[in-house]
Amino acid sequence: MIHSYKNRSPKLLILYASYGDGHLQAARAIRDALADRGVDRTLLIDLLAEAHPFINEMTKRVYMKSYSLLPGLYGWVYDRTKPMKHDSLFASWLHSFGKDSLRRLLQAELPDAVIHTFPILAMPALKQQIGLQIPTGTVITDFDLHQRWVHPEIDRYYVPTEDMQRELILLGIPERRICISGIPIKRGFRSLTIDPALRSRYGLPAGRPVVLLMAGAQGTLPDMTELLSKLLQQQSFTVVVVCGRNEALSCLLTQMFSGFIAARQLHVLGYVEPMHELMALASCIITKPGGVTLAEALASGLPIIAYRPVPGQERNNALYLENKGAAAIAYTPEQLSHKIIELIHDSNRIRSSKTAIMKLQRKNAADVVALDFCSRLHIMEGVSATANR
Incomplete structure (x- = not known):
């Protein structure tokens, strides 16, 4: 037929x-x-x-x-x-x-x-x-x-x-x-622009780097409270957490870190449809290394830190991008905090990462x-x- x-x-x-x-x-x-x-x-x-x-x-x-x-x-x-x-x-x-x-x-x-x-x-x-x-x-x-x-x-x-x-x-x-x-x-990643009005819409202070922490669509990234406790010790950047559909995680983080939220050092969000907007505003992303999320980060020119990738396709995804110079891998909150500080404050490292990202960007x-x-x-x-x- x-x-x-x-x-x-x-x-x-x-x-x-x-x-x-x-x-x-x-x-x-x-x-x-x-x-x-x-x-x-x-x-x-x-x-x-x-x-x-x-x-x-x-x-x-x-x-x-x-x-x-x-x-x-x-x-x-x-x-x-x-x-x-x-x-x-x-x-x-x-x-x-x-x-x-x-x-x-x-x-x-x-x-x-x-x-x-x-x-x-x-x-x-x-x-x-x-x-x-x-x-x-x-x-x-x-x-x-x-x-x-x-x-x-x-x-x-x-x-x-x-x-x-x-x-x-x-x-x-x-x-x-x-x-x-x-x-x-998504088509939103075809062209990304950093609009000051966009930063204002998300309540992000001007002039401060943004660390984007992705818990995954189901909010399953491990060690979330420990990670935030470690990251929020640093006052040189703003942390945005996307909890996905995990409402319990969103409520927990909002209660535990209310002081940091009031000081605008931390923003806790649920499921975000226009992820291209947040990625355009971010300086780096911490994420589970699923293929589509990694492709979105690459399209955004965003340095990637894969946190505790589990064995299987996600660890292999992370290892592949690390080998290409487009991502780093962290296994503990201390390691993660160190890698973020290194990245944000080292212009050569950022430049090298972005060069590697552009080679994989589609x-x-x-x-x-x-x-x-x-x-x-x-x-x-x-x-x-x-x-x-």
């Missing part, structure tokens, strides 16, 4: 998962970039949640618990499965989740293409089973390559770096099927994915060859 979509806008499915916010944020960024180009029939599907809601909720909870309470176990499983082949027993089992739901979805919606921002790859086998000859793409949302993302029947890979492109080539993926796009992020990743994928659907005329840069 081959679709014809002349004289109409194509329909695309973007398959994501809700383990953290990163995969959904990438999916939304691609959807918005497609809409900018007139491709407005895009469906975002949380495949596991649609197919197996109980399993989805259970595995999300296990993931969060293993991440926070048993990080060593999570890292061990990640490392043990990292080299697995697509046709191994375990990989085949993982990719089977959501298969029946996806089959029904494909037959009902008849999409013209499917893009993944999470590595549940039931699509390649289904294409053969139901004879649906449509393009498929995979957008890798980390700086570390786990082979769960890799399947020889995926038509197009979108990767964050040249290093990952080389890894895929070594795994047998032809170079022509790989686009170095970067990790898709602000328009969502646009690159949209342009490249649309060109392969033959719906864009005169698509620039720069889509592959």
Whole structure:
């Protein structure tokens, strides 16, 4: 079954998962970039949640618990499965989740293409089973390559770096099927300006560096009270804490550090949608090293300190950026405080960090994915060859 979509806008499915916010944020960024180009029939599907809601909720909870309470176990499983082949027993089992739901979805919606921002790859086998000859793409949302993302029947890979492109080539993926796009992020990161009115809107004093402390979408960064106690001993910068959806953490910090909040040395925020605004105002960021958050920080030209990265993709993300000179890693509050002071007061260190960041910076990743994928659907005329840069 081959679709014809002349004289109409194509329909695309973007398959994501809700383990953290990163995969959904990438999916939304691609959807918005497609809409900018007139491709407005895009469906975002949380495949596991649609197919197996109980399993989805259970595995999300296990993931969060293993991440926070048993990080060593999570890292061990990640490392043990990292080299697995697509046709191994375990990989085949993982990719089977959501298969029946996806089959029904494909037959009902008849999409013209499917893009993944999470590595549940039931699509390649289904294409053969139901004879649906449509393009498929995979957008890798980390700086570390786990082979769960890799399947020889995926038509197009979108990767964050040249290093990952080389890894895929070594795994047998032809170079022509790989686009170095970067990790898709919100459109607000395309152009960032430091507006004095913006600083005033967030209540940030003029002339003081801003340290942005990201607790993660679910507010799970460890040692938050100890970290703040250590950082607030320094009066040379302002600390902004983003607690995400963790209202209990926000309330706790507001009560514990009310004096610092009154003195405007500390600002405690919940979930922030326009993160590009805060990143534009910050001098450095302390964060869990999830791929999308790191891509946002790189797009903002923001020096990164990854705090206690857990084993698995986040530690590997942090190690990759540290090796490139674009991030530092801290494992204790004392280490973290020392690295921030070093960074803020050392202009050479800041300059070196920003130079490394610029080499990895890809602000328009969502646009690159949209342009490249649309060109392969033959719906864009005169698509620039720069889509592959």
